[in-house]
Amino acid sequence: MNAKKLAGEKAIEYVKDGMHLGLGTGSTVYWSLVKLGELIRKGLDIKGVPTSKNTEKLSMELGIPLVSLSSINELDLTIDGADEASTNFELIKGGGGALLREKMVASISKRFIIVIDETKYVTSLGQFPLPVEIVQFGWEVTCNQISKLGCKPKLRMENNAPFITDNKNYIVDCYFEKIQDTKEVNNTLNMIPGVVENGLFVKMADVIVIGGSNGNVNTL
Numbered sequence: 001m002n003a004k005k006l007a008g009e010k011a012i013e014y015v016k017d018g019m020h021l022g023l024g025t026g027s028t029v030y031w032s033l034v035k036l037g038e039l040i041r042k043g044l045d046i047k048g049v050p051t052s053k054n055t056e057k058l059s060m061e062l063g064i065p066l067v068s069l070s071s072i073n074e075l076d077l078t079i080d081g082a083d084e085a086s087t088n089f090e091l092i093k094g095g096g097g098a099l100l101r102e103k104m105v106a107s108i109s110k111r112f113i114i115v116i117d118e119t120k121y122v123t124s125l126g127q128f129p130l131p132v133e134i135v136q137f138g139w140e141v142t143c144n145q146i147s148k149l150g151c152k153p154k155l156r157m158e159n160n161a162p163f164i165t166d167n168k169n170y171i172v173d174c175y176f177e178k179i180q181d182t183k184e185v186n187n188t189l190n191m192i193p194g195v196v197e198n199g200l201f202v203k204m205a206d207v208i209v210i211g212g213s214n215g216n217v218n219t220l
């Protein structure tokens with residue numbers, strides 16, 4: 001049973017005609033987008049704001065009408081994946097490198113729905129390295145500053161070159177033993193000059209949809 005597909009499709013039950021939606025990034029929300037495309041072909045009227053160039057391309061292929069973030073002040077609903085979601089609804093995101101746009105879109109959404117498979121539902125965050133988007137200029141210095149939080153930052157690479165985000169920045173994946181105080185880490189990271197945004201989503205998720213390999217879907 002494809003747990004990601006189960007979760008991704010289930011979340012579409014929250015979508016209503018006329019909504020403006022934030023469209024997340026990744027292989028779980030992929031299934032939400034495919035389902036959305038099917039419903040649009042049957043007459044559903046929605047508009048979406050994509051959180052990455054990949055999602056923008058996929059949405060256009062699926063016939064999902066898009067609008068830019070700049071043209072709206074508020075979204076009815078955003079559906080997105082996560083790399084870890086904790087029992088107290090905190091998230092690590094950015095495994096796909098889209099965390100900045102994802103956080104901007106989620107921040108103006110009335111409802112933020114997370115779709116994950118059961119392996120990502122954890123009691124406390126930190127097993128997954130925390131992605132942090134940083135500017136290219138002086139990135140080693142920024143990494144050094146980040147490491148003072150007690151983690152090991154590692155520049156993300158792709159095809160033997162630094163991974164470049166849609167916003168032309170780098171990503172460093174930060175290895176923590178455990179993230180104790182998520183609010184503190186989130187705020188401290190974002191105060192470091194050179195840090196653009198980090199992948200901790202604190203007090204943002206409203207609903208977590210968890211797909212199980214046994215075919216069950218749990219909505220929290």
Ligand code: 5RP
Pocket residue numbers: 024025026027028029080081082083092093094095096097098099102
């Ligand atoms: C991208 C993300 C994704 O939502 C996250 O990495 C989960 O992806 P997937 O559903 O493919 O496991 O934060 O920046």
